Amino acid sequence: MTNKDLTIIIVAFNSEGKIQKCLNSVDSNFKVIVVENSQNSTFKNQLENNFPNVECILTGENIGYGKANNIALKKVQTKYSLILNPDTQLEKNALNNFINTSKINSNFAIIGPTEGQFTKKLEVEKKEKLIEVDSIKGFAMFLNMEKFKEIGFFDENIFLYFEEIDLCKRVKKNNEIIFLDPSIKIFHDGGKSVNQDFSYKIELTRNWHWMWSTFYYHKKHYNFFNAFIKIGPKFFSALFKSLFYTLINNKKKKEIYFHRLSGIINSILGKSSWHRPTLD
Numbered sequence: 597m598t599n600k601d602l603t604i605i606i607v608a609f610n611s612e613g614k615i616q617k618c619l620n621s622v623d624s625n626f627k628v629i630v631v632e633n634s635q636n637s638t639f640k641n642q643l644e645n646n647f648p649n650v651e652c653i654l655t656g657e658n659i660g661y662g663k664a665n666n667i668a669l670k671k672v673q674t675k676y677s678l679i680l681n682p683d684t685q686l687e688k689n690a691l692n693n694f695i696n697t698s699k700i701n702s703n704f705a706i707i708g709p710t711e712g713q714f715t716k717k718l719e720v721e722k723k724e725k726l727i728e729v730d731s732i733k734g735f736a737m738f739l740n741m742e743k744f745k746e747i748g749f750f751d752e753n754i755f756l757y758f759e760e761i762d763l764c765k766r767v768k769k770n771n772e773i774i775f776l777d778p779s780i781k782i783f784h785d786g787g788k789s790v791n792q793d794f795s796y797k798i799e800l801t802r803n804w805h806w807m808w809s810t811f812y813y814h815k816k817h818y819n820f821f822n823a824f825i826k827i828g829p830k831f832f833s834a835l836f837k838s839l840f841y842t843l844i845n846n847k848k849k850k851e852i853y854f855h856r857l858s859g860i861i862n863s864i865l866g867k868s869s870w871h872r873p874t875l876d
Contacts, residue, residue, distance in 0.1 A: 601695060602626055602676045605668040607661055609633040611682035614785065615643070621686040624649050629668040633658040658872055661734075662750030662759040669749045672741060681735040683785035693780045694738045701726060705743040705772035706764065708732030709780035727776045730768055734760030735784045743772055751816075755869035756805035758813040765817055796848070800855045801873040807834070807859030808869050815863075824864070831860050 604622060608615055608630055615630070622628060630652045632639055640652040655664060665679060676698060678691075690709065697707055711733065737760060747770050750759050764774055807830060814823035834856040841850035859871065 601674055602678060602691065603668075603672045603674045604628045604678045604680060605665060605672070606630045606680050606682055607633065607664040607668075608639075608682045609658060610636075612639060615682040616646075618680060618682055618684050618686075619643075619647050619650065621684075622649075623691055626691070627651070627674075629653065629671060631655060631664040631668050633660070633664050660752070660755035660869070662754050663752040665759075666749045666752060669739075669741075669744075675741060677739045677741055679734070679737040679739065680782075681784065684735055685783045687781040687783070690780050690782055693777065697726065697775070697777050697780070698738070698740065701775065702740075703773060704775050705740055705747070705767045705770075706732060706774045707738040707780070708774070708776050709736050709738075709782040710776065710778050711735070711782065711784050725777065725779060727778070729774050729776045731761055731764035732774060732776060733784075735786070736782045737763075743767075746770065747772070753869065754809055754812065755871075756802065757809040762813055762816070797873045800851060801871060803852050804855040804859035804871040805869060807856045808863040808871070811860060811863035812869070827860055827864070830856070834860065 604626055606615065606618065606628065609632070619628065624647070626649060628647070628650045630643055630650055632652055633655050635654055635656045637654065640654055643650050643652045653667060655667070669677060676694070678694065680686075694707060694709075698704070708729070747763075747766050749763070751762050754762060767774055807827070810830070811823050811827045814826045834853045838850055838853035838857055841847075841853060855871075862868075862870070
């Protein structure tokens with residue numbers, strides 16, 4: 597494997613506590629593009645000074661996961677790109693295994709790894725090395741860049757959640773192949789990319805966008821009626837619980853379910869995914 601084959605992309609947002617471990621697990625011969633969803637020039641300078649293979653791009657504001665990834669993907673000149681979350685760590689042979697798999701099975705759009713030790717069930721169910729799947733998790737996605745000239749990259753209408761599901765859906769609609777490779781292991785903390793000092797505000801944002809993106813995705817790929825059937829039980833649950841927690845004066849629970857309700861209503865009304873966390 598050469599450093600001319602692969603570019604690594606990491607989208608960050610107040611991820612100082614996690615991204616160092618991720619970058620330390622990446623072979624320094626490979627170019628890394630970090631897109632930081634803020635105007636934190638101190639973060640940019642520290643990364644580029646500590647890791648000579650890293651280029652850090654500041655967006656100036658939180659523009660979302662998909663749109664930030666697209667900024668980096670449009671700069672990629674290599675045959676492949678590997679999208680990583682900041683709270684991941686590569687096992688020693690992960691990059692070599694990605695490249696080896698891509699050489700043996702070149703007709704693919706995306707290859708996904710297994711998440712740490714989460715391989716046992718898959719290996720029992722299917723003996724072959726590669727498993728063809730409909731979608732993979734977004735914490736690590738190895739893209740064959742040639743395949744995305746027609747498909748396009750992430751849907752920038754989505755701020756958070758369903759970005760990788762939507763991308764995989766479009767890949768499959770284009771009759772392209774997605775593999776899961778049990779030989780590739782990447783450890784993922786899951787939901788811990790952002791500084792934990794902001795955990796409650798991030799929790800509110802996640803609830804809002806989970807509901808917004810659920811309706812948007814199902815409306816986009818199926819229709820409004822099916823999306824409404826999908827979201828209906830969540831709507832009534834959020835409505836009831838926001839009223840209930842208001843009555844018993846549980847402020848935090850009330851805010852969480854109010855955000856869920858707001859996300860659903862905004863998506864049904866066709867409004868953009870406008871909600872952003874305030875981390876002052």
